[in-house]
Amino acid sequence: MAEHAHYDDDAGFWEEHADRLGGPVVDLGAAVGRVTIRVALQGHEVWAVDTDREMLDVLAERALRAGVRGLIHAVPGSMTDPLPVSDAGLVMVPMNTLQLLRQRSDQVRCLASAASGLRAGGEMIFDLAMPHLRETRALQGEILDTGRGLDGDTGDVLLHTTTFDEVTPATGEVRMRIVVDRIHRDGSRTSVERPHHLHLYDPDEIPALALDAGLEVVAACGGFRGEPLGPDSDRHVWRLRRPGP
Numbered sequence: 658m659a660e661h662a663h664y665d666d667d668a669g670f671w672e673e674h675a676d677r678l679g680g681p682v683v684d685l686g687a688a689v690g691r692v693t694i695r696v697a698l699q700g701h702e703v704w705a706v707d708t709d710r711e712m713l714d715v716l717a718e719r720a721l722r723a724g725v726r727g728l729i730h731a732v733p734g735s736m737t738d739p740l741p742v743s744d745a746g747l748v749m750v751p752m753n754t755l756q757l758l759r760q761r762s763d764q765v766r767c768l769a770s771a772a773s774g775l776r777a778g779g780e781m782i783f784d785l786a787m788p789h790l791r792e793t794r795a796l797q798g799e800i801l802d803t804g805r806g807l808d809g810d811t812g813d814v815l816l817h818t819t820t821f822d823e824v825t826p827a828t829g830e831v832r833m834r835i836v837v838d839r840i841h842r843d844g845s846r847t848s849v850e851r852p853h854h855l856h857l858y859d860p861d862e863i864p865a866l867a868l869d870a871g872l873e874v875v876a877a878c879g880g881f882r883g884e885p886l887g888p889d890s891d892r893h894v895w896r897l898r899r900p901g902p
């Protein structure tokens with residue numbers, strides 16, 4: 658299973674920051690290890706945290722096949738829990754995953770746990786979708802083509818569609834469904850539907866969250882290549898640091 662395999666906008670990004678900051682690395686909401694394994698292949702020890710044990714089982718199998726099982730610790734748990742390490746160089750939350758925390762108290766708890774588990778000078782880095790809530794609300798109910806990819810493990814073709822069922826600009830809350838149609842190599846098709854209830858963050862929310870969690874903002878960019886952040890950006894990418902002693 659590699660439903661997120663089509664997403665490669667961040668290719669090289671997490672590896673570069675892991676090399677710069679050093680391990681151990683913590684991957685919050687690691688799913689099947691799309692990024693965990695890439696970072697372990699750079700030689701870093703990675704702690705992969707996810708609430709979904711099945712995802713972590715797949716991650717472990719994939720890590721074995723990639724020859725990096727010994728560098729990876731798969732940890733069932735929430736990104737609001739204390740980190741499984743106390744001296745991380747990097748806590749990463751790739752692919753909009755922080756958006757799954759809708760309550761501000763949970764968001765602060767997650768950032769504060771990262772702050773406690775980072776060594777001084779270590780960084781928490783995450784990417785988020787830009788809200789564009791009015792435009793998104795205008796698309797409510799439509800079935801949107803959101804990408805095609807190849808499952809590198811099986812050779813299956815994956816077709817992604819997204820439907821926004823409810824968009825609330827006042828709060829940034831969104832209910833949406835992602836459907837992944839899988840065309841197997843023998844031509845048969847199966848489909849999975851994943852409902853999501855998200856908080857889309859306005860970039861203005863992040864500095865206050867960081868402050869409440871004891872982290873300082875190092876950089877906010879509009880993409881993975883250091884693009885300037887502006888109202889037309891597709892995403893916001895944040896680097897927050899645990900201050901030095």
Ligand SMILES: C[S@@+](CC[C@H](N)C(=O)[O-])C[C@H]1O[C@@H](n2cnc3c(N)ncnc32)[C@H](O)[C@@H]1O
Binds near residue numbers: 661685688706754
């Ligand atoms: C968008 S996927 C993550 C994709 C992955 N980070 C990547 O870059 O390929 C979201 C993941 O977060 C997990 N998840 C949901 N709520 C969580 C929580 N509170 N703590 C940790 N993981 C959570 C889900 O099980 C799912 O695997």
